[in-house]
Amino acid sequence: MEDGAMAIINSNDIMPTNADGSMPFRQNSDLLYLCGVDQEESILVIFPSAHDKSHREILFLKETSPEIAIWEGEKLSIKDARKLTGIESVRWVDSFDTVMKTLMSEAEIVLLPSNEHTRRSIPTETREERFSRWIRKEYPLHRYDRLAPQMHRLRSIKSLEEIEQMQRACKITEDGFRRILKFVKPGVMEYEIQAEYMHEFLRNRSRGFAYEPIIASGFNACVLHYISNNQECKDGDILLMDVGCEYGNYASDMTRAIPVNGKFTTRQKEVYNAVLHVMKEAIKLLRPGVFLADYHKKVGLLMEEQLIGLGLISAKDVENQNPAMPAYKKYFMHGTSHFIGLDVHDVGLWNQPVEAGMAFTVEPGIYIREENLGIRLENDIIVTEEGYIDLMKDIPLDVEEIESLMQE
Ligand code: GLY
Ligand code: MN
Ligand code: MN
Numbered sequence: 212m213e214d215g216a217m218a219i220i221n222s223n224d225i226m227p228t229n230a231d232g233s234m235p236f237r238q239n240s241d242l243l244y245l246c247g248v249d250q251e252e253s254i255l256v257i258f259p260s261a262h263d264k265s266h267r268e269i270l271f272l273k274e275t276s277p278e279i280a281i282w283e284g285e286k287l288s289i290k291d292a293r294k295l296t297g298i299e300s301v302r303w304v305d306s307f308d309t310v311m312k313t314l315m316s317e318a319e320i321v322l323l324p325s326n327e328h329t330r331r332s333i334p335t336e337t338r339e340e341r342f343s344r345w346i347r348k349e350y351p352l353h354r355y356d357r358l359a360p361q362m363h364r365l366r367s368i369k370s371l372e373e374i375e376q377m378q379r380a381c382k383i384t385e386d387g388f389r390r391i392l393k394f395v396k397p398g399v400m401e402y403e404i405q406a407e408y409m410h411e412f413l414r415n416r417s418r419g420f421a422y423e424p425i426i427a428s429g430f431n432a433c434v435l436h437y438i439s440n441n442q443e444c445k446d447g448d449i450l451l452m453d454v455g456c457e458y459g460n461y462a463s464d465m466t467r468a469i470p471v472n473g474k475f476t477t478r479q480k481e482v483y484n485a486v487l488h489v490m491k492e493a494i495k496l497l498r499p500g501v502f503l504a505d506y507h508k509k510v511g512l513l514m515e516e517q518l519i520g521l522g523l524i525s526a527k528d529v530e531n532q533n534p535a536m537p538a539y540k541k542y543f544m545h546g547t548s549h550f551i552g553l554d555v556h557d558v559g560l561w562n563q564p565v566e567a568g569m570a571f572t573v574e575p576g577i578y579i580r581e582e583n584l585g586i587r588l589e590n591d592i593i594v595t596e597e598g599y600i601d602l603m604k605d606i607p608l609d610v611e612e613i614e615s616l617m618q619e
Contacts (some may be wrong), residue, residue, distance in 0.1 A: 212257070212259055212260075212322065212361075212615075213320065214260040214318055215260060215317075215318060215319035216258075216259075216260070216318070216319070216320040216321075216322055216324065216356075217256060217261075217314060217318040217320070217321055218255075218256070218257040218258075218259035218321075218322040218323075218358050219240065219254065219255070219257075219321060219322070219323060220241050220242045220245060220254070220255045220257075220324055220358070221238070221242065221245065221250070221253075221254050221256070221324075221338050221339050221341070221342050222235070222238060222239050222242050222248070222251050222252060222253040222338065223237060223238055223239045223242075223337065223338055223339075224248065224251065224337065224338045225251050226335075231258075231376050232291070235418075236249075236251055236359075238250075238460065239324075239338075239339065240366070240367075240460070240552075240553040240554055240558075240576075241324045241358070241362050242461055244362070244365070244366055244553060245257070245453055245552060246270060246298065247295055247296055247298045247526055248270065248272070248285055248287065248292065248295065248296060249460070250272065250273065250286060251273065252272070252273035252304055253270065253272050253273070253304070254270075254304060254307060254342075255268075255269075255270055255271075255298075256268070256269040256270075256271070256314065256354070256497040257261075258314060258317075258318060260318065261314070261317060261318075263402070263567045265299065266300070266313075266314060267297045268290060268299070269298070269300040269301075269302060269310065269398065270296060270298045270300065270301045270302070271301075271302050271303065271304040271306070271310075272287055272289075272292055272301060272302075272303060272304060273286060273303070274288070274303040274304070274594065275287065275288060278593040287358065288409055289301045289302075290426070290477075295381070301470070311346075311349075313548050315350050315353065318353065318475065319353065319354060320353070320354045320356055321350075321353050321354070321355050322355075322357065322358040322361075323339070323342075323343050323344065323346075323354050323355060323356075323357070323358055324339055324357075324358045324359060324362060325339070325343075325357055325358075325359050326339075326557075327357070327359045327363075327537035328556065328558065329561070330449045330556065333356070333487055339512075343355075343548045348351045350351075351546060357567060359558075359560055360528070362373050362558065363558045363559060363560055364560060366552060366557065366560035367550060367557070367558065367560050367566075367568075368566060368567075368568035368569060369552060369568050369569070369570050369593060370568075373461065373552065374570075374593055374600070376458055376459045376461040376463045377458075377462075377463065377552070377570060377591065377593075377602055378462035378602050379457055379458045379459070379461075380417065380421070380455065380459075380461050380462065381455075381463045381465070381591060381602040381603050383411065383412055383415040383417050383456045383458060383463070383554040384412075384454065384455050384456050384465050384603075384606070385464045385603070386411050386604055387408040387411040387412060387445045387454065387456065388452075388454075388467060388606055388607070389607070389616070390407050390408075390410075391404050391407050391408065391452070391619065392469065392607070392613065392616045392617050393616075393617075394407050395444065395469065395471060395473075395617070396444075396473075396533060397444065397445060397446035397469070397471055397472055398444070399443070399444050399471075400441070400442070400443055400444070400518055401426040401427070401428060401431075401439075401440040401441060401442050401443075401448075401450075402441055403439050403589075404427070404440075404444075404452065404613070405424055405426050405440050405454075408424065408452075408454050408456075409421070412456040415456075415458075416458070417456035417457060417458050418457060419456065419457070419491055419498050420454065420455070420456060420457070421455045421456060421457035421462035421463060421464065421555050422455065422462070422464070422555045424438070424440065424452070424453065424454040425438055425439045425451065425452065425454070425466075426435050426440040426450070426452050426454070427440075427450070427451045427452075427453075427455035427585065428442060428443070428445065428450045428451075428471060428545060429442075429444075429445060429447045429449070429583045430466070430475040430580070430583040430585075431449035431451075431492075432450075432451035432468065432578065432584070432586070432587075433478060433578040433579070433580045433583070433584025433585040434451060435544065435545060435578070437530070438500065444471045445471060445569075446471060446472050447470075447471070447472060447476070448471045448583065449468050449469070449470055449471070449475075449479055449584055449585070449586060450468065450469050450470075450471050451468045451585050451586065451587060452465075452466065452467055452468070453465070453466040453587065453589065454466075455542075455555070455591075458467075460553050461552060461553060461601070462551055462552065462554065462555040462557075463551075463591055463603075464551055464555050464572050464574075464589060464591055465560070465589055465590070465603060465606060466574055466576075466588055466589035467588065467589075467606070467607075467608070467613075468483060468585070468587065468588065469617065470613075470614075470617070471615055472616035473569060473614060473618050474617075475610055475614065478582070478584075479584065479586075480610055481521060482521060482577055482579070482584060482586050482590075483586050483610060484610065485517035485518075485520065485521055485577060486575050486576060486577050486586045486587065486588050487608065487609075488513075488517060489510065489513045489514050489517055490573055490574075490575050490588045490589075490590070492510075493506075493510045493513065493514050493547055493548070493573050493575060494573050494590070494592055494599060494601065496510065497548065497565060497571055497573065497592065497594055498507055498565065498567055498594065499564070499566055499594060499596060499601065500564045500565065501564060501565045502562075502563075502565075503548070503561055503562075503565065504562075506547070506548070507546060507547055507548070507564075508510050509539055509578070510575065511539055511543075513575075513579075514539045514542075514543050514575060515529060515537065515539045518538075518539050518542055518543075518577070521577075523541075523542055523577075524538045524539065524541065524542070525577065531592070533542065542574060542577050542579060543576055543577060543578070544578070545574075547573060547574060547575055548571040548573050548574070549571065549572055549573055549610055550569065550570065550571060551570050551571065551572050551591055552570055556572070564609045565594055566594070567594055567595050567596045568593065568594065568595075569593070570591065570592050570593050570594075570602075571591070571592055572589050572590070572592075573589065573590055573592060573595065574587055574588065574589035574590075575587070575588065576588070588608065590602070590603040590604075590606070590608075
């Protein structure tokens with residue numbers, strides 16, 4: 212941050228539902244990343260060049276009270292917040308406007324977070340945007356700039372502590388998968404499988420799913436964002452499950468495809484192994500220095516080869532293809548990898564070379580609507596200088612292992 216620059220980061224709102232109901236609270240990932248406070252109505256101010264030392268980092272919190280303690284439980288006290296965050300200047304949020312008058316008389320540039328995710332969709336006004344509107348009206352002659360570039364850089368390289376949280380999330384997801392391998396059989400409902408995962412997640416101190424789970428049997432697996440999860444799993448079908456728990460707000464994101472009756476048919480195995488081959492090769496391609504756009508093109512070629520082998524597309528289709536819409540996209544419509552971390556589709560540096568410490572999913576898939584068959588396989592990995600750490604390396608993946616665990 213340059214001299215005179217001050218960053219201000221707000222927590223998220225508790226989002227309302229109906230009547231006096233509300234959604235479970237989900238902290239703003241930038242705020243959580245920077246100070247670890249998982250509480251609503253919190254504001255973090257970072258002003259490294261402030262003259263007064265006590266103004267260089269300030270945390271504002273909702274004032275707790277005996278009334279709040281009775282109804283909601285204890286919120287952070289000033290003392291607890293200092294201990295949790297290491298920030299000395301902790302104040303009640305009621306004093307924010309007053310303190311701002313002093314800070315803004317010294318600051319020249321105000322850095323504000325903004326949701327710059329390439330696929331964001333935000334029909335409501337977030338607390339962050341409300342704040343941004345307020346401060347720019349209150350102090351119109353200051354310079355305002357984006358905090359997002361710094362946050363994306365920081366958050367895309369995972370620290371050891373973050374990797375540990377993510378590994379824990381993957382381990383709990385593994386426990387969920389092992390549980391359902393014993394549970395799935397013809398006649399079981401997709402939502403019953405979802406419940407088994409949830410049971411395993413909660414008992415391991417995860418707060419639950421990191422995203423809406425996809426439990427899709429038969430043709431449903433070809434609906435890429437199928438989340439109804441309300442159909443019966445039928446004998447002979449493949450069941451695709453895209454599920455992951457979160458732990459300490461860090462996401463895991465796994466996909467597995469298993470035969471409902473415990474045994475793959477020859478064709479199912481063929482398609483499964485094609486996807487598995489692409490996944491294994493793709494993981495090896497994610498190296499420091501690689502550009503994600505080039506990586507995605509290479510994975511497209513790997514997939515093309517497999518689809519030709521499966522008889523789904525021909526060499527002629529490839530020869531005649533529109534380069535903007537390659538032939539393989541008929542059966543593999545989505546990207547192979549995304550950043551993962553505090554958010555399942557985490558922020559990251561999409562247009563710069565991959566670096567050690569970045570965390571990605573690798574998730575190729577083949578969806579054959581005419582065969583009621585959809586297979587996607589997805590692991591989460593950390594890129595290292597020499598190779599990678601597969602956070603899901605212990606989660607059963609090979610056909611033989613899945614069949615034998617299902618038949619136990
Ligand atoms: N589960 C979301 C994804 O795989 O990207
Ligand atoms: Mn997924
Ligand atoms: Mn994913």
